[in-house]
Amino acid sequence: MPAVAGPEIERLIQLLARLPGLGPRSARRAALHLIKKRELLMAPLTAALETAMEKIEVCRTCGNIDTHNPCTVCTDPRRDPSIIVVVADVADLWALERANAVNGRYHVLGGTLSPLDGVGPQDLSIDQLVSRAHDPQVKELILALNATVDGQTTAHYITELLRDSAVKVTKLAHGVPVGGELDYLDEGTLSAAIKQRTLF
Amino acid sequence: MPAVAGPEIERLIQLLARLPGLGPRSARRAALHLIKKRELLMAPLTAALETAMEKIEVCRTCGNIDTHNPCTVCTDPRRDPSIIVVVADVADLWALERANAVNGRYHVLGGTLSPLDGVGPQDLSIDQLVSRAHDPQVKELILALNATVDGQTTAHYITELLRDSAVKVTKLAHGVPVGGELDYLDEGTLSAAIKQRTLF
Numbered sequence: 140m141p142a143v144a145g146p147e148i149e150r151l152i153q154l155l156a157r158l159p160g161l162g163p164r165s166a167r168r169a170a171l172h173l174i175k176k177r178e179l180l181m182a183p184l185t186a187a188l189e190t191a192m193e194k195i196e197v198c199r200t201c202g203n204i205d206t207h208n209p210c211t212v213c214t215d216p217r218r219d220p221s222i223i224v225v226v227a228d229v230a231d232l233w234a235l236e237r238a239n240a241v242n243g244r245y246h247v248l249g250g251t252l253s254p255l256d257g258v259g260p261q262d263l264s265i266d267q268l269v270s271r272a273h274d275p276q277v278k279e280l281i282l283a284l285n286a287t288v289d290g291q292t293t294a295h296y297i298t299e300l301l302r303d304s305a306v307k308v309t310k311l312a313h314g315v316p317v318g319g320e321l322d323y324l325d326e327g328t329l330s331a332a333i334k335q336r337t338l339f
Numbered sequence: 340m341p342a343v344a345g346p347e348i349e350r351l352i353q354l355l356a357r358l359p360g361l362g363p364r365s366a367r368r369a370a371l372h373l374i375k376k377r378e379l380l381m382a383p384l385t386a387a388l389e390t391a392m393e394k395i396e397v398c399r400t401c402g403n404i405d406t407h408n409p410c411t412v413c414t415d416p417r418r419d420p421s422i423i424v425v426v427a428d429v430a431d432l433w434a435l436e437r438a439n440a441v442n443g444r445y446h447v448l449g450g451t452l453s454p455l456d457g458v459g460p461q462d463l464s465i466d467q468l469v470s471r472a473h474d475p476q477v478k479e480l481i482l483a484l485n486a487t488v489d490g491q492t493t494a495h496y497i498t499e500l501l502r503d504s505a506v507k508v509t510k511l512a513h514g515v516p517v518g519g520e521l522d523y524l525d526e527g528t529l530s531a532a533i534k535q536r537t538l539f
Contacts, residue, residue: 148404150383151384151388154387155384157380158380159368160365165359167433168359168430169358171404173388173391180354180357181388181392183354184355185385187351188381188388190351191348191351191373191374192385204374
């Protein structure tokens with residue numbers, strides 16, 4: 140775009156375009172929207188980002204992100220300390236929390252093993268997980284990893300590492316997604332759903 | 340979502356979700372992306388927003404937004420001062436500049452007349468436009484307004500107001516969009532394209 144609006148606006152558009160979900164065109168719309176809603180949106184968003192810059196940290200125990208360290212989840216006394224849910228990413232932790240699926244604590248690996256992309260065990264927080272798993276109050280590790288090759292490779296690797304420990308290692312059930320239609324599902328999911336069928 | 344990540348992150352997500360093009364889910368992804376790319380993206384975006392908050396103004400001449408007032412377009416000596424392109428919104432101005440379609444100056448109305456939504460002439464910068472149009476160096480007003488009922492109502496209203504002035508009032512051509520396929524076009528566009536046909 141020729142310089143109609145000054146380099147400052149161009150820079151704002153370029154940075155917004157780097158957010159996931161926004162392309163160059165929607166970043167322009169977003170920038171214009173921000174400028175129009177200067178007091179109602181741009182000012183509070185600027186302040187929220189300043190606060191985030193200042194306060195948000197990675198939890199030294201579990202790898203969650205929060206404004207407290209250790210994070211709210213790790214320090215919540217109502218959570219069951221005997222369960223650690225292992226996730227690849229903070230987004231997965233948030234998804235499980237939204238589902239209100241489990242009342243344990245978490246461990247964020249920071250990714251999954253991926254030999255093709257050069258991600259090895261030393262790139263993930265697997266050592267920290269193993270030492271947390273050896274804490275006598277931990278009874279169960281739920282591996283909530285993606286049902287992809289990399290996710291399952293990582294799950295196997297962790298299971299092997301903890302083979303001789305007292306902790307129980309479990310994984311998520313495979314099956315038909317709630318609300319899912321059978322004729323849209325792949326064969327692997329269907330056969331897993333049949334194999335792991337439960338009593339009505 | 341239960342409070343896993345502290346109110347500061349929640350607030351950031353809520354504000355991001357108010358940007359056009361981002362919903363609650365993509366706002367969470369965007370927030371997480373910002374937090375992960377703290378130095379590479381969150382810091383520069385925060386700075387860009389701070390600059391925008393501080394510097395961006397609405398041009399008192401044409402209604403464009405810029406860090407200068409009057410704006411870069413209004414003060415550019417290479418632009419033809421005899422042409423004023425009338426647009427409803429700054430986004431339209433940007434679109435015309437990207438197309439590099441015209442080398443005149445602009446006038447941003449701030450919307451279109453819309454009796455149903457209660458938008459009357461006093462809500463738009465029509466008075467300012469009329470007084471700019473009476474400047475003797477202005478020869479032509481190009482009404483670059485949407486081809487919608489509201490856009491065309493606004494165009495008619497402005498044309499009537501300037502009926503007795505010396506300025507020439509023109510509007511955008513109707514026709515087949517470049518790259519457009521005839522059998523996807525509506526009848527109105529096709530018949531306009533036939534009526535306004537030009538020599539090969």
